[in-house]
Amino acid sequence: MKHIIEPYLPEHAVDAVFELIKVYGVHLKIVNDRVTRHGDYHRDGSGAHRITVNASLNKYRFLITLVHEIAHLAAFEKYGRNIxxxxxxxxxxxxxLMVPFIRPEIFPPQLLPLLARHFRNPKASSDTDATLSLALKQFDEKSEKNYIFEIPFGSQFRIHNGKIFRKGVQRVKRFECLEISTGKTYLFNPNAEVELLP
Structure with missing residues (x-):
């Protein structure tokens, strides 16, 4: 298992992550990219702990996602399944589980203060923390996509499922965007990646 996870993780995190996988009896599956989630945890009918993580994640997001999912398993075991x-x-x-990984041998220096701030009160997804999400995305493979906050007001864009929207005003943190085909308004995180249309 160790040689399987090695290419997906920062070098100095591999041994500690492998220990977590052994301690919690995790059956890890690295899967093709899913747009709606980076990873998930469930306990199957036989009682086995199954975690999936997207193969396309950069090493730092992969580590955060895997520890996030192991934390679900560990919390359910310690506090019960009704939490x-x-x-x-x-x-x-x-x-x-995450604090031991937040050190300069594992994460680049520019991420450390953002991670320290994020883990004072972690969110359901690191994507909810726009500052951390944008900082992590700089380590992704280059993409032709734009962030919502970068594109001009009134411009049209396409999302992963092919739906087309027009960018509207910013409401507190999110952008109000109109779906062209239905006329319905949706809110988008500023760091949502979209395809800008001509």
Whole structure:
């Protein structure tokens, strides 16, 4: 298993992650990219702990995602299955598991203060923290896509499922965007990646 996870993780995180996988009896599957999630955890009918993580994630996001999912397993084991999936028990567990990784041998220096801030009160997804999400994306493979916050007001864009929108005003943090075919308004995170249309 160790040689399987090695290419997906920062070099100095591999041994510690492998220990977490062994301690919690994780069956890890690295899968093709899913747009709606970076990873997930579930316990199957036989009681096996199954975690999937997207293969396309950069090493730093892969590490955060895998520890996020292991934290679900660890929180359910410690506090019982009736806790909220991203409630206080999970947050405490995620912090406890993640803090040993937040060091300069594992993460680039520019990410360390952002990670320290994020893990004071971790969110259900690192994508919800726009500053951290944008900082992590700089380590992704180059893409032709734009972020919503970069494109001009009133411009049209396409999302992953082919739907076309027009960018509107910013409401607090998110952008109000009109779906062209239905006339419905949706809110987009500023760091959502979209295809700008001519």
């Amino acid at each position: 909220k999936p991203h409630g206080n028990e999970w947050k405490l567990t995620f912090q406890r």
